[in-house]
Amino acid sequence: MNRTEDTMPTQPDASKIEAFAGATADRLASAWTVAAIHIGDQLGLYAALAEGAGTADDIAARASTHPRLTREWLDGQVAAAIVEFEDDTYRLPVEHAAVLAVSDSPAFLAAAGGVLAAAFQGERKILDAFRGDGKLAWGDQHPCLFGAVDRFYRTGYATSLVADWIPALSGVDHTLRVGGRVADVGCGHGTALVMMAEAFPNSTFVGIDNHDQSLDRACERVADAGLGRNVRLERGDAATFQGGPYDLICFFDALHDMGDPDTAIRNARHQIADTGSVMLIEPAAGESVAESVGDLAAQLYYPGSAFLCTPNALAQGGVALGNQVPEATWRNLFNRAGFNRFERVAETPFNRVFEARP
Incomplete structure (x- = not known):
């Protein structure tokens, strides 16, 4: 008898079948x-x-x-x-x-459909990853994914980043208004980078990404916004970027995608100023899979994690956290890297905002 036969009840409950169907x-x-x-x-x-x-x-x-x-x-x-x-x-x-x-x-949500469409258009590569070594780099996904993800996240950033999230950090809003140094690691198309640079013209910003197509789009946005004076972009990755000390280092829905988050966080510790902050934006998540049953955010994010986030981390040859990372896991990673303070400072129905300080 195979395992499926062994675990199936002799007489399935017809009412439960009907309900689940x-x-x-x-x-x-x-x-x-x-x-x-x-x-x-x-x-x-x-x-x-x-x-x-x-x-x-x-x-x-x-x-x-x-x-x-x-x-x-x-x-x-x-x-x-x-x-x-x-x-x-x-x-x-x-x-x-x-x-x-x-x-x-x-409240705009129509953009989320573009992310789903991109996943379906990349179906063959996703299937191959499941049947193979699990690896599928972000840059190898269907080309329409990158703009779709940027558009999906834009609503939350436009609503909350400057108005709520940065003010929730310890003294960062004041520092940036006076003139601070900011690194956006995994900046993608530069959406959050441009928003911050426009809001804090006395500060300087660097956007870092390892995806050439996204960097090209970010360069266009920076130029279109006339921000060349206080924004620069560079090709790099979270584990090796330099240029500190920074007053603020940002990871916008990106750290969980990385194959070596531990090294990325340790490098952030080396690059952050003694009085600086790391702002970590991550998808809403519970502390265990058991907590996810029936949870809307978990149902939205887990498929994307399986199709997009986790395959990219595996392609980088390291730890695959997925996008449903418990807060306790993040706290442990940051504490281990030398950050003495880690706390959730804000949240939305779809995101959690954490601050880490030396």
Whole structure:
């Protein structure tokens, strides 16, 4: 008898099968809805709806999309209770527009569909990683992933970084207003870097990343913002970057992706000023897998960890933390590297913000 046969009950509970099948059908329906949200976001259909109620032909004309396909998409949005329908007219409630149409809204979530789409487009490489050595470097993922991830995180950073997270750190807001030195390690497309540089023009910033395509995009953003005077970018990695002492070192949703987080943290300890702070932004997570049952953030983040974060860490040949790292694990890593203080200073439904000090 094989293991599956040995552990299966002789008579499965029919009611439990029915309940789980129903829950799985709900998840499948939600998956299709997310796909439709992504298509609507990419085509500008939500923006067209946000202009005001209209017929399917009206919405299609605004978005320059095929009228018949647009009607079918709209009917699916009605079925999902996203769009309202009456007298052949479709309307997007203003509250729903804040989530799906207004990209600078604190509640904007439509960008998340792009990350899922990128994972599906990179399916072959992800399958190969699962069947092979587990390795899939960030730069080898589907090219549309990088911009999608940047856009997904932008909402939280725009809402909270300058207004809430930096002020929650010990004296950092004052230091940066007077003139401090900041390193953004794993800066990606430079979104957070530009936000900080615009908010604190008296400080100097360096963005560090090992992905050339992302660095190129970051350079464009810095130039477009006219920040060349106080921002520079360099190719490097967390384990070896130099240039300290810095008043602030930032890891924005990046440290868990690294194959050698221990060395990265130790290097941060060498580069931070004696009175400086390391700001660690990480996905929301519980202290154990048992705590994740039914947790929304865990359900959102674990698949991304399996498909994107963990394969990248394995490709770097080190420890694969995944993106659901318990706070106690982070505290242990930072304490071991010589940081005497580590605490959670802020959080959102999707992120935790930690401060580490020498």
